[in-house]
Amino acid sequence: MKDDNKKSRRNFLGLGLKLGVATAAGGLAAAKVMGESHSDEEMVELMTTDGTLVQVPAEDVMEMPAKKDYNVREGYANRKFVMVIDLAKCRNALKCQDSCNKNHYITGDNAWLKIYKMQEDKDTAPYWMPMLCQHCDQPACVTVCPVDATFKRRDGIVSIDNERCIGCRFCMAACPYSTRVFNWSEPNQAFLMDGATHPAEHNADHTGHPSVKGTVDKCDFCPHMIDMGEMPHCVTSCPNDVFYFGDKYEDTVTNGSGQSVRLSKLLEDKAGYRLMDGLGTQPSVYYLPPVERTDAFEDGLENYNEFESVPKPE
């Protein structure tokens, strides 16, 4: 059943033409293209989902409105967000964490995105591992939530409705990745303290903003950035292009420098894997193993602070 669904979706996407990453060409336009041939017209080059380039008359391609019927619990239609983290490039620069903290107005002591200093055993190599919500397809946190406050959207994002959360913290106990944080006291977020107005992106379309005392928070995959056609803060702030972000249905991920690559090819070429895949959580975040590293592990030690992930203003 599941496979059938996947297949039919792929067929559907195969018919449709895509313009860039963000917008899908309508089925109508596709039908027209295949129906008759046009000559003497301005042609545009488009890439189909299987990676081949096709020439299409410009007038037949129309841009579909990207955001319609957006429902915060459903997410974006026909999208499936994924992230790839290349451990070979991470040198614990912490720019991702800084940017995430700043843009999510994090005031607690536990960041949504942390860089772990990892070493499985004394004889194996140490490496730096950025860790954020894995936006699992079988999220343990969602299963145990008694009030549907944390939920899985169709676009892959696991989100939290902090107006509904009762603060039982069962989701935190259930999450094997320890990525969830709790607002133990009044968050006192910067924009609230300044008396400034809400940042525009923090509206009802994006759950979890602002943080609420006594509720759970975590990495939200930055839907406010996706809204603007941009990528999450960690992706764009990374100086080493460690992060790729993209859409699994389009099989495309893009790094901070704007280079797009095929997700499947990237995972195949670099032997991508998912963290604790054996638990069956099916994360949306893939890791590329720390081989042929761009920087020495020791370079990251300088930034490493075991007891701090959210620097406090003095």
Add this chain to the structure above:
Amino acid sequence: MSKYDELVEELAPRKFNKTGQIWTVFLIIVVVIGIIAYIDQIIKGQVVTDMRDYVLWGVYISNFVFFVAISFVGSLTAAVLRLTNKTWRTPLVRIAEIIAFAAIIMAGITIILDMGRPDRLYNLFIHARLQSPITWDVVIITTYIAISALILYFPLLPDLAILKKRYDENSILGKLYRWFAFNWSGSEKQWLIQKKSIQIVAILIIPVALILQTVDAWLFSTTFRIGWDSTNLGPYFIAGAMVVGVGGLISVTYILRKYYKLEKYITELHFDKLGQLLVFACLIYLYFNINEYLLPAFTAPKAETAHLNELFFGHYAYLFWFVTVGGLILPIIVLIFPKGRKPLPLFLIAILVVITSWWKRYLIVVPALLHPFLPIQGVPESWHSYFPSLHEWAIVSGTLAAALLIITILVRYLPIIPIHRTAEEQGILDTENSTKS
């Protein structure tokens, strides 16, 4: 004075003497301190606790598990002894039912104290999701509260009818007894209905109590956590609940017997029987403990080993061995001998069992949280360990005092030994005055 009147006089609730009054006032003070601490927690947030993102559940949850556990045998013993028609149960069942009722009420309240947003409690009902173990818990706890109340209440009816005659119709107590006696006249028909009702709740409470303990265990074993992710946890919790339940029953029974001078009704035989029950429960619990700790130690995956090392030899070793030896090994050794089941030694062992059982829950909840799959990094050093804060101690003491207060109030106003049944068993039912007339 007929023998029957004498019996009623002896078993009817009595006013507290000075000790009883001081005890009650003491409990009220502790409860009030707990309430004040809780209000402060509401205002400031749970930052007043020592819980943080890693040790996300602490003493509130372990205290909750303790209450759920102790509520178990109160009812199960009562129901099982009732159904198996063990006559020695008569002077003990009501005490057991009172403990169960007080404990399960406090369990329900305690879980709310752990919530970050108790103001949204209603979400548990209007947005309930059936797949969450917390929803199962909400359902089973409310069910258990109702059934424990009924199994306490139904057998009380004839006694309430006896008591109402002892008070002026217009006095508050007289009115209360009258109201709760529910027009009990002791007619054949009423006896039949009462007997059937008791039978139904006594049967019903057994699966419900088993489910309650199991669901409580599943709150932990439905997660991936090392130390919780175990299929053994359900029966382990049931066995543990039997231990602490019988321990609690013995403790309360001993104190009441001493305070009310009930040696005539609660004899050494009763303690001997309870002692046997406790040693039986301990042996079963020992078996599940071996399953729980020694099997992971045998296969010894890294994470399990780290967790077990903390318990056996590490930070929690003193507590672990105190709980294991004091709450399990020692009771088995002492209670195997008939001399160990004399009231005083049994009482001391029972108190030890209750205290170690409370800490046992702490050891189940807290250390497991300190061994997440990924290392604890990027958080303040104080988050790497946990010990309850003053607020937590105040609130937890408040809940324990509240449970004792409920027991104390019920003991003050209800006959702790069923009057009618005892009279019947002694064959001294006053035929003229009896409620059966």
